[in-house]
Amino acid sequence: MTATATTSPAPSHEAGPTGPAPSRRLRRLSRAAGVLYLAIFVIYPLAVAVRSTLVVPGDAATTAANIAADETLFRWGLAGESAVVLIEVLLAGVLYALLRPVSRAGSLAAALARVAEAVVMAAGPIAAGVVTLVLVGGGGYLAAFEPDQRDALVMVFQEANDGMVLVWGFFFGLSLVLTGWLVHRSGFLPRLPGVLLALAGAAYLLQSFGTFVAPGAADLWDAVVLVAAIPGELVFALWLLVRGVDADRWAAAADRARDARV
Amino acid sequence: MSTVRRVLGRSIRAAGRGALVAGVAGVVLVGLVAQSAAYLLGYAAPTADGAAERAAYVGLDHAAPGPHRVGVRRIGSDDAPMDLTVWYPAVGSTDDAEPLTYSYALTALGGTATALATYEGRGRLGAAPDLARGPYPLVLLSAGFAITPESYAWLAEHLASHGLVVAAPAHPETLDPRTLWRSTIERPAAVARARAYLEAEARPGGDLAGSVDPRRVAVIGHSYGGYTALASGGARLDADAFAAGCVEARATDDPLVFLCDALEPRMPEVVAATGNGGPAPEPVDAVVSLAGDAAMFGGAGLAGVTAPVLTVGGTGDDDSPFRWSTRLAYEGVASVRKAEVALEGAAHFVFTGECDRARRVVALVPNGFCGDPAWDRARARAVVRHYVAAFLLAELGGDGSARGALAPRRGSPEGVGYRAVGY
Numbered sequence: 001m002t003a004t005a006t007t008s009p010a011p012s013h014e015a016g017p018t019g020p021a022p023s024r025r026l027r028r029l030s031r032a033a034g035v036l037y038l039a040i041f042v043i044y045p046l047a048v049a050v051r052s053t054l055v056v057p058g059d060a061a062t063t064a065a066n067i068a069a070d071e072t073l074f075r076w077g078l079a080g081e082s083a084v085v086l087i088e089v090l091l092a093g094v095l096y097a098l099l100r101p102v103s104r105a106g107s108l109a110a111a112l113a114r115v116a117e118a119v120v121m122a123a124g125p126i127a128a129g130v131v132t133l134v135l136v137g138g139g140g141y142l143a144a145f146e147p148d149q150r151d152a153l154v155m156v157f158q159e160a161n162d163g164m165v166l167v168w169g170f171f172f173g174l175s176l177v178l179t180g181w182l183v184h185r186s187g188f189l190p191r192l193p194g195v196l197l198a199l200a201g202a203a204y205l206l207q208s209f210g211t212f213v214a215p216g217a218a219d220l221w222d223a224v225v226l227v228a229a230i231p232g233e234l235v236f237a238l239w240l241l242v243r244g245v246d247a248d249r250w251a252a253a254a255d256r257a258r259d260a261r262v
Numbered sequence: 263m264s265t266v267r268r269v270l271g272r273s274i275r276a277a278g279r280g281a282l283v284a285g286v287a288g289v290v291l292v293g294l295v296a297q298s299a300a301y302l303l304g305y306a307a308p309t310a311d312g313a314a315e316r317a318a319y320v321g322l323d324h325a326a327p328g329p330h331r332v333g334v335r336r337i338g339s340d341d342a343p344m345d346l347t348v349w350y351p352a353v354g355s356t357d358d359a360e361p362l363t364y365s366y367a368l369t370a371l372g373g374t375a376t377a378l379a380t381y382e383g384r385g386r387l388g389a390a391p392d393l394a395r396g397p398y399p400l401v402l403l404s405a406g407f408a409i410t411p412e413s414y415a416w417l418a419e420h421l422a423s424h425g426l427v428v429a430a431p432a433h434p435e436t437l438d439p440r441t442l443w444r445s446t447i448e449r450p451a452a453v454a455r456a457r458a459y460l461e462a463e464a465r466p467g468g469d470l471a472g473s474v475d476p477r478r479v480a481v482i483g484h485s486y487g488g489y490t491a492l493a494s495g496g497a498r499l500d501a502d503a504f505a506a507g508c509v510e511a512r513a514t515d516d517p518l519v520f521l522c523d524a525l526e527p528r529m530p531e532v533v534a535a536t537g538n539g540g541p542a543p544e545p546v547d548a549v550v551s552l553a554g555d556a557a558m559f560g561g562a563g564l565a566g567v568t569a570p571v572l573t574v575g576g577t578g579d580d581d582s583p584f585r586w587s588t589r590l591a592y593e594g595v596a597s598v599r600k601a602e603v604a605l606e607g608a609a610h611f612v613f614t615g616e617c618d619r620a621r622r623v624v625a626l627v628p629n630g631f632c633g634d635p636a637w638d639r640a641r642a643r644a645v646v647r648h649y650v651a652a653f654l655l656a657e658l659g660g661d662g663s664a665r666g667a668l669a670p671r672r673g674s675p676e677g678v679g680y681r682a683v684g685y
Contacts, residue, residue: 041293042293048304057363230297234293
């Protein structure tokens with residue numbers, strides 16, 4: 001079946017009169033997904049590292065002083081997180097388009113979970129960062145607070161940020177599990193990245209639930225994410241970028257999905 | 263012609279593919295490094311062990327916390343000549359506020375303190391001072407080069423709990439040896455300005471009236487803060503002695519060479535700026551040098567110190583070698599009463615902050631900041647607390663039992679070499 005599909009003229013998958021052939025569009029889509037994924041893979045940890053250099057857990061005075069002294073660096077970290085939010089929304093759309101033939105409902109759920117993650121990230125950590133900038137900015141009305149109180153407020157928002165990361169982790173984990181499941185059963189992408197993605201998603205869910213329920217073991221949950229998430233997301237991103245999807249199998253799956261819907 | 267074009271086209275495409283592969287590999291590499299950095303810069307779960315800390319007090323009378331509660335104030339440079347952190351005896355119950363969390367930090371990047379670890383203190387920010395039992399002697403604390411004052415909160419809180427007011431001026435420094443010469447000039451002057459400010463505020467009507475007794479003053483410091491303490495106590499720079507020490511150090515590959523390379527080229531400038539031969543600094547009642555650099559004074563320069571001196575150092579210190587810091591200071595000062603505590607095998611950072619919650623990179627990568635080759639740090643801190651508190655209580659408070667604890671006949675804890683004169 002594979003040989004037939006790949007050697008047939010496959011008119012619907014080659015150059016068409018009105019634009020690029022579907023296979024070429026698919027290739028662009030999968031490459032776009034790979035590029036977007038790699039961008040997140042690089043930008044997000046850099047933003048986290050920036051925050052880590054400035055925010056000192058529990059030490060409000062040092063944290064506020066660090067952010068005030070290196071406000072530009074803090075702003076770059078926020079800009080990085082904001083970029084990740086935008087990329088996540090784009091990636092949700094691209095992955096939805098790629099995986100829709102497998103299961104429209106599943107693909108939609110995965111995309112919605114990813115968008116929800118982006119929204120929580122924007123409404124939580126990024127908003128907390130913006131409030132932090134206001135607090136260290138020292139506007140005249142802030143004279144109503146003593147400096148120690150302002151420092152404490154900065155710490156409140158930055159520590160709340162740690163909890164909000166876990167909240168978007170719920171949605172991100174769900175999105176990865178669903179995406180992994182879709183990839184695994186797609187037939188036009190290899191199963192291994194699907195399994196790895198699902199494992200990565202499970203790791204994020206474990207981290208979020210685990211830290212809420214057993215915060216004393218936060219180190220363990222962090223290590224689980226480090227070990228489980230990087231291989232899954234990296235392999236998937238590189239596969240999309242380098243190999244992409246099997247266009248003929250994707251078309252067959254799309255046909256099946258269309259028939260099933262009819 | 264077309265063959266050439268085909269070959270050229272293939273070559274260009276191959277080069278393009280190669281560049282693409284290299285680009286993707288580069289991005290992946292950057293991503294992996296960023297992921298690792300984000301993980302390693304994060305903080306590990308807290309490892310504080312109160313039981314171990316308390317066990318370390320056993321046999322050390324003055325290592326346990328004193329009877330006073332501890333308050334903390336941060337005075338900004340808007341009000342004081344520089345940022346000051348002040349620990350003092352306070353009133354109030356333990357329920358009135360959460361104790362502070364301190365950073366053990368270095369100013370490694372321009373102006374930003376890079377925390378290596380955090381640790382829980384006992385002091386309450388802004389707690390009301392205990393004026394009923396005051397005023398209390400003043401202890402000026404000078405941090406190590408580019409190390410934040412609160413990296414020594416574990417010691418400052420301890421002294422405040424024993425009835426001393428500890429004030430630590432922030433030295434605006436970055437961890438760059440090329441600027442050490444400037445700190446050599448500015449640090450003693452900064453301590454003098456902080457002292458003048460605190461003494462003024464201790465007068466009736468001042469912000470610290472009733473808290474601080476400006477007639478009883480000690481200076482304590484670690485590493486370059488130890489240099490600062492000795493200089494504030496009257497030690498004079500001796501460029502010739504330093505040069506001679508550097509010649510010897512270079513011949514024997516002694517770790518002092520690091521200080522020589524940083525300071526020696528600017529030594530004439532430093533000596534001129536510090537006004538050697540000018541008026542001596544205002545006298546102090548006691549000096550404590552914790553692994554304090556002393557080679558720049560030489561024996562003759564150290565003879566300018568006549569106040570009682572306690573020197574404490576690790577014999578395994580490669581940053582401020584014991585011979586050129588703790589031992590040289592002990593043997594050089596002209597004090598009638600002096601004591602030397604040698605922590606056998608201890609390294610330089612045994613005096614810096616606790617590491618209850620360290621960054622993963624500090625915990626995972628071998629370094630001297632949160633570990634020590636020879637000592638359990640909780641035990642080392644207990645020994646330092648004991649001797650420093652006993653010395654300052656004896657010299658500033660006239661405490662007889664504290665003075666007794668400094669008598670050589672009392673012996674010393676395991677792993678500690680101790681000698682003293684005048685106790």
